Amino acid sequence: MSTDYQQARAALGARLRELRMSRPGGGLTGTQLARRLSWPNSKISKLENGRQTASPEDLRAWATATDQPGAFDELHALLKGFESHIRSWRRQLASGHRPVQETWNAEVARSEVVYAWEEAVVAGILQTPDYARHVFVRYATLFGSVQDADDAVRARMKRQEWLYEPEKKFRVIMWEAALHALICPPPVLAAQLDRLMGTIGLDTVELGIIPFGAPLKIPPANGFWLFDQRLAIAEDWHAELWLEDTDAITTYLRVWHTLRESAVYGSEAHAVISRARRGLSAH
Structure with a gap:
């Protein structure tokens, strides 16, 4: 808290x-x-x-x-x-995932630079429809909420239109664990990894991957997002924390930059994703 x-x-x-x-x-x-x-x-x-x-x-x-x-x-x-500032999943998901996604879309729409850290799942802005659908179904099952995966997927995919708006910048860091987590069938994850490799060349996306073997200055804890350094959204199992005070935002931005020091980019990030993609053949 x-x-x-x-x-x-x-x-x-x-x-x-x-x-x-x-x-x-x-x-x-x-x-x-x-x-x-x-x-x-x-x-x-x-x-x-x-x-x-x-x-x-x-x-x-x-x-x-x-x-x-x-x-x-x-x-x-x-x-x-x-x-x-504490938006419990129970309350938020009472009407399903779609309204939550639309709320996030509104924040992305009014932001120029979005920072993201995900430790165990592919960042939503870069997800394929099939991957996103499996994520929504998993969470709806966990929380016993409305099963509206198709509507939620459409809302999340709407957000991806901003990937092609030149005035936007998405600075995304993910831990390598997100590339291996089988929260969906292997073919779906394979397509998702292909999608990630394709985003590396986008002008609006700066995608960093922290490899398993990289030295870490801090533990890779829960995912969070920063919007123009005016809002931080951190996710926990019971709720999302929406934080607007300067001290909290400064802390999350410092965490993001600390994690970034362990990340690889460009061809090195492509190699890490490609290695995970090849590993799926064992499944």
Whole structure:
């Protein structure tokens, strides 16, 4: 969880405490408020100290129990302000993968330079339709979400039109593991690797591969994307983190440049991809 998120949640907790203590007619102790709400005392403490994220229902109940129902709108705005930075997959995928892809498309559309790091999957902007379809199906199965792979693929392929816009630049780094991960049948991966080799000559794409044997200055952790140094999106198993604060973006950009020092480009990258392509014959 980001420091900004923690600070925002703590600020919301402080405001909750203020409402409890400034209740018209006299403040309430934590125990008294818990009794009014039929909550355990520990929940009051966790919310006020920023150790638990309140739900909108919690906030409405708190405002009512402290006899300040009008405070709900303020509390809800605070919650939405910091929750928007952590976009859980459960919520995002409630309507399927297509809306998520369209949101990403909007960010790419307004960006000139996009930085990407992927440690175990081919970067979405460079995926073939068949490869992307298998990725979407895998995730939809994992999260039990809507199976809309065909619509999601069309949305992701729409993004690739920007690969041919001269004002765009995609600076992509991938670990060699992404070239071997069989999240799809070998023939699909073979076609995907052929596609990667074909992108090396594109003017808008700078594709770097970190070979297995390359020395690493930092561990190759979760994938992330940077958009014009104004937005960082990092992926985890439970959520995407959308980070807009300068310190976070600076950190991710420093990580990207550190990883780049281990990458190979051009003919060397082509050789690594070609080696992975030949290795598929064993399957």
